[in-house]
Amino acid sequence: MAPRDPAQVLHQVFGYDAFRGDQSEIVEHVSGGGDALVLMPTGGGKSLCYQIPSLVRDGTGVVISPLIALMQDQVDALRAVGVRAGFLNSTQGPQERRDTEAAFLDGELDMLYLAPERLRVPSTVDLLGRGTVALFAIDEAHCVSQWGHDFRPDYLMLSELHQRWPDVPRIALTATATRATHAEIAERLDLTGAKHFVASFDRPNIQYRIVPKAEPRRQLLDLLRAEHAGDAGIVYCLSRRSVEQTAEFLTAQGITALPYHAGLEAPVRAANQARFLREDGIVMVATIAFGMGIDKPDVRFVAHLDLPKSVEGYYQETGRAGRDGLPSTAWLAYGLGDVVQQRKMIDDSEGDLAHRRRLSQHLDAMLALCETVECRRVNLLAYFGQAGAEACGNCDTCLTPPQTWDGTVAAQKVLSTVWRLKKERNQSFGAGQIVDILVGKQTPKITQHRHEELSVFGVGTELRDVEWRTVIRQLLARELLTVGGAYQTLSLTESSGEVLRGDREVALRRDPERPARASRNRSAAATVALPAAAAEVFERLRAWRGAAAKEQGVPAYVIFHDATLREIATGAPTSLAELGQVNGVGEAKLARYGEQILETLAAGPA
Ligand code: ADP
């Protein structure tokens, strides 16, 4: 490949006009032989940061990635723009491996993707030693962090690359980056001397919404019907069972939904993932086993039916929405049951006290995000060390500011009920019984325990059942109450006394009656704001793309991204030269698809 100037490569190969954010500086630094540690949110554009230096420098850019299931797609996407790319991993046959190795040794590969475990094999290291390595890119670098949820022992060996190839630049990249993870990556990969690039973690095109959980599947269905008809998206559930049930429920409602969890046979998982990547408009219902490295650009929504265990997890999962920069939704349904369930999971978890305390801190941060009455984005960014952001105007609390109310008396009623049960009866109960006592409901369980004789029985008729549940949820989130034991019973905490004595006021969040909905009025988000004529052309281009993708057996976005098709639809180019100006249309794709696109445009409505 001839071009050697980064900006020229960006334009000719990838078809983009300009670098984004820190890309230009990173590309220049690494192309010049410097080491880099790059922290950039999902969708920020990390790939170009090592792809372009690989093309600019002599030799082959070696990319270490744990995501072997996705290497084929990554390589296909590069070949589609004319980059000579290959991979070595356990999924390929001996002949294919030999061909890739030979191409590398002959200097005929611009990029080589490697699974980290390959480096354990001496022959791989040997092979790299006999060719020319332009750079090492370490993708998903947080996998080196032992405390993180994605730890891969093989990543620990990557610090040795530096000893063996001291002159070859290394670039480590991740989208997961609290301060602690950042420091750990730098240390373990021996990158303390590298230049660190920390991008803003904001994802302005994602609208964050956290709603009170009532009938979660029904609420999800309403969201999909009202705002995401025909869109691709991911629905996260905590358990395999709930994944299966939710996928069945959506399917029964006429939505193309597929399940994904670790309990499914590997071929089924692979087939479902492939369909999600290749076909338009599929909803993947999954546990968190799904998603790392999924770089499908047009995921329009990520929905959580259960509370994520940490803000890191939540941000990484929601970050899979809207990589293409178009408006997308991150939606979470959350309720009292989630808090109870997660506290129980922490109680039951293996590991020492320090480990459980850590899990607890993660949960507390997540709960604080759920219960905040301020901008969700400000809260998220502060968590990732970006303090002082302005209210975003594109999250539920900005769009429909929640009211707060003085919940001190309500809190006292709950706490004193818990206290009396303990003191007068030596009993403890779960949230359901406490609510029944407060509202004075005569149930068999009330009669059985003679709870109608308690002085607090019926003292809380000013609130409805659901409202008492939100009060209890918020008391749990603030650790004014705690839940535990085999029956998930409530008990007081060290701080409860302050409220009971009247030394502490409790401001509570009033859940909106009708949860916020996007202010934008849209049907399928992919056609946001396109005038009718352009929308028709866009759909025509999408149909053409679908057919081409199917014929080649590659994901549709490998041909062109939605954003590129939208630009073609609005700009209506009439010549190859004009078409070549569109973002995302590089030389290879122009040569390959240019005529077909112009014909599709000229054909007019079907
Ligand atoms: P990340 O790996 O950080 O999640 P990607 O490298 O997949 O992000 O890039 C996200 C999207 O942005 C991709 O669709 C990519 O083609 C696009 N992109 C990246 N850099 C640019 C740029 N300079 N101009 C236009 N589009 C870009």
Ligand code: ZN
């Ligand atoms: Zn906001």
